[in-house]
Amino acid sequence: MVFIGFSINIEAGKSTALVGQSGSGKSTIIGLIERFYDPLKGAVKIDGRDIRSYHLRSLRKHIALVSQEPALFAGTIRQNIMYGASEDIDESEVIEAAKAANAHDFIAGLKDGYDTWCGDRGLQLSGGQKQRIAIARAILKNPAILLLDEATSALDSQSEKVVQDALERMMIGRTSVVVAHRLSTIQNCDTIAVLDKGKIVEKGTHSSLLAKGPTGAYYSLVSLQRRPNNSEIN
Known part of the structure; x- marks a missing residue:
């Protein structure tokens, strides 16, 4: 107990x-x-x-949760940031959320940018990069x-x-x-x-x-x- x-x-x-x-x-x-x-x-x-x-x-x-071991899904970085947000999100909002989470610069430096494939559970990214994508996701969701x-x-x-x-x-x-x-x-x-x-x-x-x-x-x-x-x- x-x-x-x-x-x-x-x-x-x-x-x-x-x-x-x-x-x-x-x-x-x-x-x-x-x-x-x-x-x-x-x-x-x-x-x-x-x-x-x-x-x-x-x-x-x-509710938005950012935990010690963030959950990323097989898909692109863009899809992972948009996961859980409302349907009518445009590109500029995704980029703003990534900038606020200090993630935009490293994403922009990747060969495929926001279309970079994360790999299963985000295996292609470092721990710090995954964390910043999870934080961008929470910012975009704008939770209570x-x-x-x-x-x-x-x-x-x-x-x-x-x-x-x-x-x-x-x-x-x-x-x-x-x-x-x-x-x-x-x-x-x-x-x-x-x-x-x-x-x-x-x-x-x-x-x-x-x-x-x-x-x-x-x-x-x-x-x-x-x-x-x-x-x-x-």
Whole structure:
């Protein structure tokens, strides 16, 4: 059992980050919102309604997920970006989404551009390239709810910064749930919830959680990540 007596309220139009050790239940929350599985007891509600009362396909039309291992399909890059978006999308919108995801330049540099075949599960592309195509797909879909599960983890630090900027622009005014190991990527979220063994142990903004000092759970996580860079030689 992952959650017992667990409750979290994610504000509409705001960004909520979920942080904590591996196995604390972060990705489980993403799975419950997407309805990949249902809780044995209790309910997941969107706009006050149990999500089991929504038609599944209609529910997912309003949700975009970018995960650590993005799902690409055998087909062209264009088809993969357009997957899940409405039918009446034109070329300029595809290109704008790719630019926003920092993907346009590498796509334009490929021999066949947007008509490049991705291969089964995107085998022809690097991890960072696949991730940016998945992010472009999410941007094009323009969802009400954006779920980011380690969305920038496969990128090098330079690409991560550009994609992070694109994601932060995309999160404005949108209900966003962000799972991240690299805490530097979630500092600007409206709310940060710290999970430990299926429970929320702290909740607040980056600055308010850091203000708790060394006894705080979030402070400890941040300190752990900063330590290698700040090691001093005495």
